[in-house]
Amino acid sequence: MTVDKIPKTMAGVVLTGHGGPDKLVYRNDLPVPRPGAGEVLMQVGATAINNTDINTRIGWYSKGVTTGTDAATSSGLASARHEDASWSGSPIAFPRIQGADCCGTIVAVGQGVDEGRIGERVLVRPMHAPSTTSRPYELVTFGSECDGGYAQYAVAPAHETFAVESSLTDAELASFPCAYSTAEGMLERAELKAGERVLITGASGGVGSAAVQLAKRRGAEVIAVCGEHKFDAVRALGADRLVARGTSLLEVVGADSVQVVVDLVAGPQWPELPELLCRGGRYVASGAIAGPLVELDVRTLYLKDLSLLGSTWQPRHVFENLIRYIERGEIRPQVAKTYALAEVHQAQQDFMTKQLAGKLVLTVAES
Template sequence: MEDTRMRAAVARRFGGPEVVHVVQALKPTPKRDEVLIRVHASTVSIADHRSRSRDLPKGLGFYGPIALGVFRLRRPILGMDAAGIVEAVGDEVTRFAPGDEVIAMLGAKFGGHAEYACIAETEAVTRKPANMTMEEAVTLVFGGHTALAFLNRAGVGPGDEVLVNGASGAVGSAAVQLAKLRGATVTAVCSAANADLVRSLGADHVIDYRVEDFASNGKTYDAIVECVGNAAFDRVEHSIKPGGALLMVVTDLAGLLSASRNSKRSGKLVTVAGAPVSGEDLASIVHLAETGEYRAVTDRVFDLDEIVEAHRYVDTGRKKGNVVLRIA
């Protein structure tokens, strides 16, 4: 008889890391267009932190219950990404077969912090790099997917000057690498402690935010990738070249509501949304990883039973790159 249960990290209510517990949950069943992944690894990201704690950027608290749930999490199994092995496929699936090793961006549907997860084959799922372990491969997903979406939105390419604010996090470290691989000159903003890391990822220049304010040093950029939440358009407008872009991966309510208006007024792209990222787009990152041009950035690895400690570490705000959760 087939086992219909699985182990999963579940948050029944909002709160600190201790609200997350590993329990027996119902194993998902793939729909006709979905693949069922036996998850080997996921990551604990800033998105998991915000969803669990309801610690949202200024002004967005009102929208939290709409997106996350009123009294408890609408999606109690967190985890936006997964790396694992396809166990079963729906009747309409043609791109994957049982046994395929894959990585997937589950996105706002979450579900990666469990032994099994489902995703439609038309979404951001692709075969994992052959030269990476599951724990390494999963680090390509959350940060790489997000960075790719925003760099594509701005059309970043050869000769562009790009600044990444918050360059040592999951998205920032991916943005540094992908922008550099596109031929851009990259300036990374981070702490002095992370300067060597971002240089090793390809950053041409590093600014220690404790010593220098990039928004007031007179330098300008074709694109600013904002991964921190402190680079509002009013602050950095004069640091963006004519026709350039402010890519707000993180922003507050004011930034969200004023983005379109600031774009029209300034002639510069101000956006809180990236371009769609397909499985083929994710495969382009896999190719870069297989050729050694793109590297995994892992801070720490926790086992599923250490999920509380993993959340507690992410809550510190000091992680470098990715915090990996080993499921299998």
């Protein structure tokens, strides 16, 4: 596509504020962005639904919220405060185009970007470095602090768009960036090694199912916690043992029995997790869908020499490795259902029921 053939307007979904699904508005008159210096313009093929999309919309990141994400009503979370309801802790500028995941094709480039990149099929790294010289832990989240993939076109820094050579569809590729980079970042932070035993909570969700695959790729023994009706799907990803959600983990798995816990759930059952870890064990979190406030016996922490780790920011090589895993066929997509962009309300509603194992994807190009 040449620059003169790029349309002036596009279809997309804008988030107009924190609250219920009514805050997501589908429009077909949004201006197509133009790439600035160091940026590329992509025609979006597909974008996936993620917890971060829901959490941002309902305002769950606000410290005023102390409940799990399932406490959100049709009008969002009443205790959410606009001033701190984002990843960064700063107010989001509305309207905002969400969509942390993006698979697209580069159709135009800004100043300083090689025109030879036009035509590349790319994945966008969701956790941007603000610049090529950014320091560790500085980040901008695609679809939160800048516009994302819920539209027919999107711009991103050239250094954060990664060419991918794959026979997978756009929808399948769009299922990878956010969930799999989050999962790989967690395993990297916890330094999971071959032969170690890891327990993964929320193992049927996007990040959890990615963590199962990526942990098996590392040669670990995987204990997966999820709903019983999803056992077959999670077992097919490589889980060695399945534990039903809500079961006493101490009774079923046993104290001091795992080296690593990968937690996406937190909530009331959290106090069992440090007890599961052996001496010198590592706990890593990148989610708290069952509730962000937990009770910790600090004696368990120090007497067992445990490490408690948070994981959001990722070093660049995490995403570079992910691209290689995809191209070598070492991980496979888990797409449960696809939707047209205009069906974003239904897609997010289905996502929040947690009944489907795998990713829910918006196929943007066909919208």
